[in-house]
Amino acid sequence: MEWDWDFVRQIMPTLIEGLKITILATMLGAGVAAAIGLVFAILRMVAPAPIARATSFAVEFIRGTPLLVQLYFIFYVLPDVGIRLPALVAGVIGLGIHYGTYAAEVYRAGIENVPRGQWEAAKATNLTAPQTWIHVILPQAIPPMIPALANYLIAMFKETPLLSAITVLELMNQAKSIANSNYRYIEPMTLVGVFFLIMSLISVFFLRWLEERYARVDER
């Protein structure tokens, strides 16, 4: 079968619609992941031992199981207990929880990498806990986290096609429905691949820049 440019022009608007949903899901998912990751990280670091251990296990469990199955779980099991979510919301929550566990590790590593001396110095200069966090710890902990978080953002962007399995009309699902109704797979599937490749090549350059900008705190 030959590549058909007319067909490409014809399906482009539909694919762009899908791409918008993909980007929207990524952005919302990133927000949820950042917040949930913070909750996980705090629970693991400061909560009493049983809660911290339970959180660690939950994080391990979520990281050890496929996102697709977690999405099915949220989308199909929760309605049985009376929580009926629109597909996109279920997808965003699934992405958020899954990547929240990865974000939690990044937060934890970032905070633990701040040298002990900084905590002691904050105590010695009689700073309160909020002052210690806001003026001493976080300004040193956050910059090295940024490239790692951006890395997971890109990974999450590449996982969004899974949302098509729970009927979110994102890029992959639009491509599939075009392919199925026209019985032409080459153009839609290849275009989806090209879209993802372009987006992730751009984000790789952005990531390199972020790494140069933020990762080398000690050398500044």
Next chain:
Amino acid sequence: MIDWSGYIGLILQGAWVTVELTLMGSALAVVVAFAAGLGRVGRFLAVRALATTYIEFFRGTSIFVQLFWAYFVLPFVGITLTPLQAGVLALGLNVGAYGAEVVRGAVKAIGREQREACVALNLTRYQAMRHIILPQALPLMLPTFGNNAIELLKGTAVVSLISLTDMTFQAQVVRAQTGSTLVPFATILVLYFIMAWLISLGMRWLERHVTRGLDGVRI
């Protein structure tokens, strides 16, 4: 009351398919990872360019798109794959691209003085790689390889979408037949977690095995 024994059997059949896919995908991924990773640090420009293109391409697009491409687009250019072949191919090539970067990083991490010693001892490039560089690089790779294997295991769930009867697919079948959602999905979540746990146990054992005798050596 639903008789679960038959349905559990169905899910266990699917679990076996998942295990098969993970093993075959990992085998392909290891081969590809070493080929592309060593190719990328090699001396031939063409090989380096080829390896880099492969790695960037497969890391840049998602496993899902690659799988659909392998299953739906390749038949139009004359290559028809069974779902299992498409699944192993996509999973192996995808995770292999991530593995290639691990191989490259580990080989690069071996100090200059080791390479200089190889030159001083008049070892050929192959001998240096086989006897000096790789034995030291391997322990560096293993922990990340373990994570990659778990990623691959998680990736296998996606093959259910090209009608391969893996664990996730069977859970959907059970859901469709019984109308119960909690039991099938909770069962497979636990099974996936056990498999991931077994992989990390296995990798830890392997790590101990390859680092034996390296105590006191900088790794």
